[in-house]
Amino acid sequence: MTEPRVQGDPAFALLGLYEKALPKVYGYLLARCGDRVLAEELTSETFLGAVAACRKENAPPVSTAWLIGVARHKLADHWRRTEREQRGLRLVPSPGVEDPWDERIDALRARQVLASLSVPNRAVLTLRYVDGLSVSDVAAHLGRTVHATEALLTRAKTAFRRSYQGKEGRDD
Structure with missing residues (x-):
C-alpha cells in the first residue's frame, strides 16, 4: 500500500520571495501614492491577494514582476474606491487649451x-x-x-x- 502524497501549499512559494520582493513592492507603491501609511496598507493587501491568487487553479508563477502587477491592481482598486467616495466632484474640460505636455518639468x-x-x-x-x-x-x-x-x-x-x-x- 502506498502512502498518500500531500501536495504543498503553492502560497509557500511566496515565502522564499517575500524578503526580496517586499522592498520592491513597497517602493513601487510609495513612489506612486506618496503616502507611507497607504503604501504599507497596499503592500499588505498585495501579499494577501497574491497568496489567494497563487492558490487558484492555473495560477501564474510567483515572481517579483507578478507581485508588482498585483500591487498595480491594488493601487488602481484603491483609486476606484476613493473616486466612488468623491464622485460628486467632477472637473469640466477647458476648451482650446494647447497641449505642451511633453515639456520637461521639475x-x-x-x-x-x-x-x-x-x-x-x-x-x-x-x-x-x-x-x-x-x-x-x-x-x-x-x-x-x-x-x-x-x-x-x-x-x-x-x-x-x-x-x-x-x-x-x-x-x-
Whole structure:
C-alpha cells in the first residue's frame, strides 16, 4: 500500500520571495501614492491577494514582476474606491487649451502637484505617464471606456498644468 502524497501549499512559494520582493513592492507603491501609511496598507493587501491568487487553479508563477502587477491592481482598486467616495466632484474640460505636455518639468514640484490633484486625475496621470501604460490599459485598470479615459486624461493634464504653473516661484 502506498502512502498518500500531500501536495504543498503553492502560497509557500511566496515565502522564499517575500524578503526580496517586499522592498520592491513597497517602493513601487510609495513612489506612486506618496503616502507611507497607504503604501504599507497596499503592500499588505498585495501579499494577501497574491497568496489567494497563487492558490487558484492555473495560477501564474510567483515572481517579483507578478507581485508588482498585483500591487498595480491594488493601487488602481484603491483609486476606484476613493473616486466612488468623491464622485460628486467632477472637473469640466477647458476648451482650446494647447497641449505642451511633453515639456520637461521639475520632479519635486510635479510630485507635489500630483499629490494635490483629485484621485481620478492622479490615478490617470500616474498610470499613463509614470507607469507608461497605454490609454487602453489605463482604461482597463480604472474600469472606464477608452473615450472616457481620454477625456479624463485631458482634464487631468489641464488641472495638473494649472496647478503646476501656479506653484512656480512658491516655496511650499
